[in-house]
Amino acid sequence: MSNIAIVTDSTADLTARTAAEHGIAVVPVSVIHKGKTYLDGIDITSEAFYPMLRSSDELPTTSQPAPLQFQEVYERLLESADGIVSIHVSGELSATVDSARTAAASVSKERIHVVDSGFVSYALALQILEAARLAREGSIAEDILTRMARLKDKMELAFTLDTLHYLHKGGRIGMVSALMGTVLGIKPVIRIEDGHLVPAGKARSTTRALSSIVDILSKRYGQEKVTVAVGHGAGAEYASMLREMVISALNVDGEPAAFEIGPAVGVHAGPGAVGVAVRPVEY
Secondary structure, three states: OOOEEEEEEHHHOOOHHHHHHOOEEEEOOEEEEOOEEEEEOOOEOHHHHHHHHHHOOOOOEEEOOOHHHHHHHHHHHOOOOOEEEEEEOOOOOOOHHHHHHHHHHHHOOOOEEEEEOOOOHHHHHHHHHHHHHHHHOOOOHHHHHHHHHHHHHHOEEEEEOOOOHHHHHOOOOHHHHHHOOOOOOOEEEEEEEOOEEEEEEEEOOHHHHHHHHHHHHHHHHOOOEEEEEEEEEOOHHHHHHHHHHHHHHOEEOOOOEEEEOOHHHHHHHOOOEEEEEEEEOOO
16 A cells, blocks of 8 residues: 655645645745735735735735745655655646746655646635545555646536636636726626636626526536535635526536635736636546
């Protein structure tokens, strides 16, 4: 039986408790505001971050973990693990996976496997949690990597934002910039495709945007049994609404997981972001 350790970064929006329960090591992204650096999920939480974001005249920025941060985690874990599977935010959205690869090359190319998840937030987390389950069951690294590749192709992450302002200012607007010229107050519907943020529609209200998200998911999954996670960044009311809509429209396995969009992702999503991550149960 193999002993594989699982590593990710804080853009997965896993709580410290969930990470500990599943034996997942989380390397924090840095959030920088007015010259002060905070480690995401350690020095600053969602509860403190969103009020700061709303009231500040200066937008925070983020910085990926340095290779040395990954190196320290990898060396510690390899003292007892046979190998490591390290799964991270899409390389199209962050250079975090590059830092992980640099560290892996310096520690052990043979024993550390770095994966670009192609996603962010709880779509990343759903991959990590599956990897952790397989690791607990004694799967070897190659089997975990095969499962991650299959799962990546079958997942969906769709969300809406209260405004595109933060995504634009944070430099992550990408193809979603096509929506920038639309009328004031537009609520964009955004998906992740091949690691990129892509526009999937627009609506005149958040409620209509949520309906569009559910329509997208219904067309893709039909009545296929799925695992779902619904999250928000200072938008709990709409997250509750989306949760009920998803339960009604999809064949959801168990209760949808609930999560908060953490500071590292919230810098770019802004307050009021609401979204859902979905994966088929059989994959």
